[in-house]
Structures are given as structure tokens and as C-alpha cells.
Amino acid sequence: MDELMSKTLRVAIAGLGTVGAETVRLLTKRRTIISSHAGRPVALVAVSANSKSKDRGLDLNGIDWADDPLALAMRDDVDVVCELIGGSDGVAKNVVEAAIASGKSVVTANKAMLAHYGTELASKAENCGVILAYEAAVAAGIPIIRAVRDGLVANELSRVYGIFNGTSNYILTAMHESGRDFNEVLAEAQELGYTEGDPTCDIDGIDAGYKLSLLSALAFGHTVDFKAVDIEGIRSISAIDIAYAEKFGYRIKLLGFAEKTNDGIRQRVHPCMVAKDTLIAKVEGVFNAIIVDGESVGATLHYGRGAGAGPTASAVISDIIEIALGRGTPVFGLPVDKLFVSQKARQELMRCRYYLRVGVIDRPGVLTHVRNIMSNQDVSMDLFIHNDYNQRERMLLVFIIHEAEEKLLRKAITEIVNLNDDQKVTVMIRIVDL
Structure with a gap:
């Protein structure tokens, strides 16, 4: 550990969009305090983006440029690759996989990639003995x-x-x-x-x-x-x-x-x-x-x-510091072989109260008919009529539905919509007690 803490942590950034550019600024502006918290020097050594000539307002003097972001993963003078390209697969995923395979830790803000391939990437990081950190991927500046x-x-x-x-x-x-x-x-x-x-x-x-x-x-x-x-x-x-x-x-x-x-x-x-x-x-x-x-x-x-260049870059740098300190933990808290495959709970069995707005044809007996449909599905409600609807022979009904099983309410809604062919004005919002 003493030998580790004496070495400079060398960082490369793939992607210089708003988040990547702000990460460069913060690493440069707060280099001294970041290194102090990291317990050793932290240095940005290389970057990559689509265009080298684009004016990003950054001082990149002394920082190597790579036209191909995959090249960052192959460099011997890089310890951590920050993937800030985005996208669920393609170049972003290739960079992360290449970095892990090369024995480099990875910091990413890429929620889409992790949502689709998180378990797979966690397994690869674990097998290669590197860290995959993603504080910036969920709620940015909130360290959730x-x-x-x-x-x-x-x-x-x-x-x-x-x-x-x-x-x-x-x-x-x-x-x-x-x-x-x-x-x-x-x-x-x-x-x-x-x-x-x-x-x-x-x-x-x-x-x-x-x-x-x-x-x-x-x-x-x-x-x-x-x-x-x-x-x-x-x-x-x-x-x-x-x-x-x-x-x-x-x-x-x-x-x-x-x-x-x-x-x-x-x-x-x-x-x-x-x-x-x-x-x-x-x-x-x-x-x-x-x-x-x-x-x-x-x-x-x-x-x-939960978003924005500053909050997201702040989270990226917090992960860099954790890596510098050697605080590696399993990506999802447990080793991959200890994670269970969850069974999806059925949303249609959920019970709560609901707000329902539905358009109906304005004709005699329609309210009674709607009430009967609801009653047949064991759904009870209070009724509020909203008449300000800009279509002839139509009206809007607004209901507060008492606690009901969602599957039954959806059946009732389908029957009402089929009667009136006006699904575009049907809105169901769950009322939740928190």
C-alpha cells in the first residue's frame, strides 16, 4: 500500500462533451486539493474526442491527444480510463471492455450502458482485478x-x-x-x-x-x-x-x-x-x-x-479519488456470483388508489354504463365531470378510484375506451402514500 500511495495516479478521459470538458477543468483547477484527498498525485495524461480542433475552452497543453479512444485503454502510462462518451454500446462499451482487459480501472457516467450490460461488465472487472466505478451514472451530484x-x-x-x-x-x-x-x-x-x-x-x-x-x-x-x-x-x-x-x-x-x-x-x-x-x-x-x-x-x-456538467464531473472525480485510495469494492456491493437473479413482481397485482381521466361520448346513460363497467371489475370511485372539452358530443370524466387491483382497473379502462374509441384522452395516474 505504501508503494501504491507514492505513485502518481494517471488518468485518461474518453469524451470531451459537457461532462468530459468539466472534468478536465476540475482536475486542472483543483489538482492540489484532489491529490491531497487522494493521498498521492493525480494527473490527467491523455484525452480523446471526436474533434481535436473544436474550441472547448480547455488548456490541453502537456496532455496527450488520441484520435481513437480505444488507444487510451492500451497506453502503459494510464491507470484509470474515464468513459464519458455515452451510449449503451458501440464505442463507449468497447472502450470500457478494452480498459478492463488491459488491467485499467474505469470510471463511467454511462447509465444506459450499465443498465444493459452492468452485470457482464462487473464480472469482467472482477475477473481482471480492477475497479468499475459509476457514482456519476445515478443522480450525478448526489452520492447515492x-x-x-x-x-x-x-x-x-x-x-x-x-x-x-x-x-x-x-x-x-x-x-x-x-x-x-x-x-x-x-x-x-x-x-x-x-x-x-x-x-x-x-x-x-x-x-x-x-x-x-x-x-x-x-x-x-x-x-x-x-x-x-x-x-x-x-x-x-x-x-x-x-x-x-x-x-x-x-x-x-x-x-x-x-x-x-x-x-x-x-x-x-x-x-x-x-x-x-x-x-x-x-x-x-x-x-x-x-x-x-x-x-x-x-x-x-x-x-x-441530478444532472449537469458540474454535478456529474464532481461525481466522476470522487470516483477517481476512491480508486487512488485503493478503495475497490464489488461493482454492485457483492461479488457477481453472490448476486441473485430477481423475479419480477407483477405490476398488475399492485393495489393503490388512482386518478382517472377518460373521454366518453356524451349520450344518455353513459355515466351509468361507465359505473356498471367499474362495478363489474370490483372498482369503486368518486366521480367529477369535466365538461370543457373541445370536441362536439364528447365530455371528459374525472374519477378518483378507491384502492383497487391495477389489473382490474385496466380491464375496466379497456372496456370504456373500446366503447368510445378515444384512448388519447385516457390518463391513469397512481395515487401513492409516502
Whole structure:
């Protein structure tokens, strides 16, 4: 260990986008304090990106340039490769695999890659005796990976949940504050740079699903299983729904849940109505908040910026320091052969209350017919009629559904939609008690 701590930790960065560039800046600007915390010198020796001529506002004097990011993994003067390229496979995955095979530790912010190949990459890192660190992949500036893996290790965890995507939270916050509809606020979020060019991953819940799958594996000790995550996004949420949520004493949030049930691990991402006096309801804008329920510690709240160049680069550097200190731990808390293959708990068996908005043809007896459909599926509800609907001979019905099994409610919704052929105005939001 003494010999290790006397050697400079040599770092290479693959990818100089916003996160990669900010990581370079922080490594340069705070080199002295970073080396002090690392217990030995930390030096950036090489970088790689698509264009060498692009002006990134970086001083790269004395730092080698590689046109091919794979070359970083082959260098004898590199100890750690930071993969900040992005993408679930392709070049990013190739760089990580090559670095591991070459005996180099890896730091990555790539949640998509880990969600799809996390168990496989963890096994490779373990077999090669190197570290694969990913604090930046989940909630960026919130040190949630280290908190769950190390700080809460004495606890049996039962549930992890929260706001995992700042873009969606910003959109829902702006809709609540302004009364504007989804598309208008989405356009604003794009102008402000809160979304990627294609916002699908954010607003359809995929980004949150990636992060949740990693945190679930870490919290409960199972192999990563992104396909087991039930995902719904926020495209269908309208100003009408936001207004009714306020009227009923709720806020709408896109939440992710990973929880133990009697029939397996349930992983889900979807819009929720939560009481507006709860902590999670008060998390606004681009901020994330994750709550972990532990047997001994109870509920712990982890709050902060879940995206952005600064918070993500901060997490990358924290991993570099951990590697410098020799604090290697299994990627998902346990050796890969100790991780169990989780059984997916069936979402349709979940029971809770629901908010339901549905469009129907305005004709005699339609309300009675809808009530009968609900009753036949053992679903009871309160009814609120919303008449401000810009289509002739149509009206909107808004219900609060008492606690029911989701499978039965979905059957009732299908019957109602088939009667009216108006699925585009059918919205179901779960009401969760936190």
C-alpha cells in the first residue's frame, strides 16, 4: 500500500462533451486539493474526442491527444480510463471492455450502458482485478451509490424511490406553476438546454428507468435487469390533470420505485400523485431526490442536482479519488456470483388508489354504463365531470378510484375506451402514500 500511495495516479478521459470538458477543468483547477484527498498525485495524461480542433475552452497543453479512444485503454502510462462518451454500446462499451482487459480501472457516467450490460461488465472487472466505478451514472451530484453501498450496508433495505430525472421534474413543476400544457413547457425546456436534442429518454421515463435498475441491483443484491422495469412517461399529462391534482391536494411527480414484495422485486417508473405536504412533492425544478428505507436507519433522504456538467464531473472525480485510495469494492456491493437473479413482481397485482381521466361520448346513460363497467371489475370511485372539452358530443370524466387491483382497473379502462374509441384522452395516474 505504501508503494501504491507514492505513485502518481494517471488518468485518461474518453469524451470531451459537457461532462468530459468539466472534468478536465476540475482536475486542472483543483489538482492540489484532489491529490491531497487522494493521498498521492493525480494527473490527467491523455484525452480523446471526436474533434481535436473544436474550441472547448480547455488548456490541453502537456496532455496527450488520441484520435481513437480505444488507444487510451492500451497506453502503459494510464491507470484509470474515464468513459464519458455515452451510449449503451458501440464505442463507449468497447472502450470500457478494452480498459478492463488491459488491467485499467474505469470510471463511467454511462447509465444506459450499465443498465444493459452492468452485470457482464462487473464480472469482467472482477475477473481482471480492477475497479468499475459509476457514482456519476445515478443522480450525478448526489452520492447515492456510495451511500447505499457503504453507508447503509448494515441495513436490510426494503424500498428505494424518488425523483430520478430532473428534466421531467422541471416540466411538471413549470406546468404546475404556470398552468401551461405539456408541449409548451417541453419546448421551453429544450430552449433552456434541460433536454437532449431528442427528449424521448427523459420524458418517456427511460432515463429514470436506467438509474432505478442500477440502484435496485445495488440495494437488494440482484443482477441488473433493466427489462424488468415497468416504465411510463409524462407525455399524456395535461394542464387539466395538474389542476385536478392541485384541487385534490396532490402534486404530480414522475417517480421511480424499487421495492421488495412477496412475489419478487418490483421496479417501476411512472407519474404519481403525492400529497402536496410530503417532502417529495416539494422537490422542484431540475432537482432529484431519492429516499431509501432501511430496517435500522428508517428513511433517509438524498437531495441535489441530478444532472449537469458540474454535478456529474464532481461525481466522476470522487470516483477517481476512491480508486487512488485503493478503495475497490464489488461493482454492485457483492461479488457477481453472490448476486441473485430477481423475479419480477407483477405490476398488475399492485393495489393503490388512482386518478382517472377518460373521454366518453356524451349520450344518455353513459355515466351509468361507465359505473356498471367499474362495478363489474370490483372498482369503486368518486366521480367529477369535466365538461370543457373541445370536441362536439364528447365530455371528459374525472374519477378518483378507491384502492383497487391495477389489473382490474385496466380491464375496466379497456372496456370504456373500446366503447368510445378515444384512448388519447385516457390518463391513469397512481395515487401513492409516502
